[in-house]
Amino acid sequence: MILLTGATGYIGSHTWLELLLAGYQVLGVDNFVNSSPKALTRLESLSGQKLEFIQGDVCDPAFLESVFQSHPIKGVVHFAALKAVGESSSNPLRYYENNLGGLITLLQIMRAHDCRNFVFSSSACVYGDPDESPVKEDAALRPENPYGQTKFMSEQILRDLEKSDPNWRVAYLRYFNPIGAHESGLIGEDPMGVPNNLSPLVARVASGRMEELKVYGNDWETPDGTGVRDYIHVVDLARGHVKAIDYLLSGKPSLTVNLGTGVGYSVMDVIRAYEEVIGRPIKYQVTARRPGDVALYYADPSLAEALLGWRAERSLKQMCADSWRWQSQNPMGYES
Numbered sequence: 001m002i003l004l005t006g007a008t009g010y011i012g013s014h015t016w017l018e019l020l021l022a023g024y025q026v027l028g029v030d031n032f033v034n035s036s037p038k039a040l041t042r043l044e045s046l047s048g049q050k051l052e053f054i055q056g057d058v059c060d061p062a063f064l065e066s067v068f069q070s071h072p073i074k075g076v077v078h079f080a081a082l083k084a085v086g087e088s089s090s091n092p093l094r095y096y097e098n099n100l101g102g103l104i105t106l107l108q109i110m111r112a113h114d115c116r117n118f119v120f121s122s123s124a125c126v127y128g129d130p131d132e133s134p135v136k137e138d139a140a141l142r143p144e145n146p147y148g149q150t151k152f153m154s155e156q157i158l159r160d161l162e163k164s165d166p167n168w169r170v171a172y173l174r175y176f177n178p179i180g181a182h183e184s185g186l187i188g189e190d191p192m193g194v195p196n197n198l199s200p201l202v203a204r205v206a207s208g209r210m211e212e213l214k215v216y217g218n219d220w221e222t223p224d225g226t227g228v229r230d231y232i233h234v235v236d237l238a239r240g241h242v243k244a245i246d247y248l249l250s251g252k253p254s255l256t257v258n259l260g261t262g263v264g265y266s267v268m269d270v271i272r273a274y275e276e277v278i279g280r281p282i283k284y285q286v287t288a289r290r291p292g293d294v295a296l297y298y299a300d301p302s303l304a305e306a307l308l309g310w311r312a313e314r315s316l317k318q319m320c321a322d323s324w325r326w327q328s329q330n331p332m333g334y335e336s
């Protein structure tokens with residue numbers, strides 16, 4: 001059985017489905033700090049299976065102990081973390097406590113139960129503002145905000161743990177910018193409060209839930225002046241986790257890989273693709289750059305292809321179409 005922490009969140013819910021479709025038995029845990037229990041019923045109808053889920057906090061050792069005592073967990077995919085970059089700067093202690101405290105508690109309980117296969121949700125933000133793109137896994141690590149620091153420090157904790165005990169097997173998956181939703185429109189990204197990422201913001205403007213989109217700067221050194229990122233469809237990303245679990249459970253050694261498409265798209269590219277999908281203009285306004293933003297980065301995903309046999313398949317248009325289906329069928333997210 002595979003334990004998913006943060007299982008009802010955006011990437012967790014899509015990965016849960018893909019693991020079930022691949023034949024894995026899955027136990028999900030989440031404390032709903034940034035997700036809705038309603039994702040569970042949607043996942044049940046999509047998978048046609050009764051889900052195994054326990055509500056709880058990964059910072060709570062007694063909770064995790066009871067989970068491991070009552071389930072034969074062979075591997076863990078650890079999504080549970082706080083992820084709002086801006087909030088991590090205004091309230092860094094909350095981020096260090098949750099993201100590092102949760103990781104350490106989980107690893108201690110895993111060790112006590114002799115479970116040492118671990119897939120970690122890392123992020124491209126460990127690279128900070130990379131010297132060049134495509135970014136390879138051996139690029140310098142220079143996170144620029146407390147959230148990015150929690151991912152960098154988590155990687156460090158895991159690498160030290162591996163050095164102390166070679167029985168640990170860790171997949172460090174560095175995600176680029178996940179967007180889109182499952183093609184059914186039944187599950188998708190539904191952050192609490194105001195979203196931080198481009199895709200849910202565009203979706204909210206498209207549906208009339210927000211007035212207009214802010215484009216942070218059009219004077220970057222990029223082809224159209226707006227920031228360039230490597231957007232990856234969340235279902236492609238989810239399938240990367242299935243490949244990582246297959247890989248670890250087959251006894252292969254730890255690995256660190258970028259999960260991205262290898263193609264950079266600008267903010268304006270995303271707006272235009274979305275406009276094409278919905279057939280009308282998206283209202284936006286160009287404002288000043290945000291401190292801490294970077295002009296451009298995109299992944300070199302070739303190592304993931306070589307080691308996992310995985311590559312992203314879905315186009316930007318499909319990402320926008322699936323995001324729009326989710327948004328238009330669920331204008332208020334899971335509360336619709």
Ligand SMILES: NC(=O)c1ccc[n+]([C@@H]2O[C@H](COP(=O)([O-])OP(=O)(O)OC[C@H]3O[C@@H](n4cnc5c(N)ncnc54)[C@H](O)[C@@H]3O)[C@@H](O)[C@H]2O)c1
Nearest residue numbers: 006009010011031032033034035057058079080081121123
């Ligand atoms: N979405 C992105 O752009 C992105 C990019 C790179 C890395 N990541 C990482 O991927 C992981 C999943 O991201 P997501 O986009 O699905 O975020 P999300 O907020 O939708 O999902 C995270 C889930 O973890 C849960 N959670 C948080 N703290 C918890 C705790 N202490 N105990 C139990 N549950 C807890 C939340 O309720 C939420 O359901 C995170 O670790 C995130 O940092 C995300």
